[in-house]
Amino acid sequence: MNRRQFVHLTCSACVGIPAGASLLTACQTMHYTTGSLTAEGIVLSPIEFLEGAIYRKYIIVRNEQMEYPICVYRMSPAKYTALLMRCTHQGTELQAGGDSLHCPAHGSEYDQNGKVTQGPAEINLRSFPVVADERRILIQLK
Numbered sequence: 181m182n183r184r185q186f187v188h189l190t191c192s193a194c195v196g197i198p199a200g201a202s203l204l205t206a207c208q209t210m211h212y213t214t215g216s217l218t219a220e221g222i223v224l225s226p227i228e229f230l231e232g233a234i235y236r237k238y239i240i241v242r243n244e245q246m247e248y249p250i251c252v253y254r255m256s257p258a259k260y261t262a263l264l265m266r267c268t269h270q271g272t273e274l275q276a277g278g279d280s281l282h283c284p285a286h287g288s289e290y291d292q293n294g295k296v297t298q299g300p301a302e303i304n305l306r307s308f309p310v311v312a313d314e315r316r317i318l319i320q321l322k
Contacts, residue, residue, distance in 0.1 A: 211239045212239070213240070213242075214242060215241050215243065215319070217245060220318055221319045222241060222321065223316050223319075224252070225315075226316070237279070238276055238292070241319070247266075248265050250265065251281060252319065258313075259312070260310040261307060262307060262310050262319045263306070263308075264307075265305075266305070267283040267301055268288075268301045268303040268306075269286055269288050269300050270286065272285040274290070287300070288300055290305050
């Protein structure tokens with residue numbers, strides 16, 4: 181199977197799913213943002229989570245002053261989790277997908293709270309406190 185056939189087959193499968201918007205998150209595009217780096221931390225707009233009329237489960241925050249990106253999960257309109265995307269096993273940058281983060285090097289997996297769900301990693305991910313209101317999301321880096 182070549183790449184074109186694979187993309188056609190997998191996206192066709194997503195289109196065939198019943199109309200539940202939450203079921204389509206696997207076919208959503210990855211959303212990256214830089215946010216604004218301040219003395220308090222990184223500030224984002226809640227609008228970053230909107231994709232049309234539905235909310236993304238997560239976004240990836242990349243900033244040139246950070247070695248690794250941060251994955252921010254939207255748990256509810258007022259609750260977010262922010263996780264450093266660095267595998268605790270050997271430091272590989274993680275990949276996000278749905279409700280989990282995956283290490284492409286050795287297969288470790290973490291849930292959206294940063295807890296190890298599959299080894300070889302044994303230590304949970306570094307998380308950051310998040311303060312959110314209707315105007316902004318602040319990831320406290322200290």
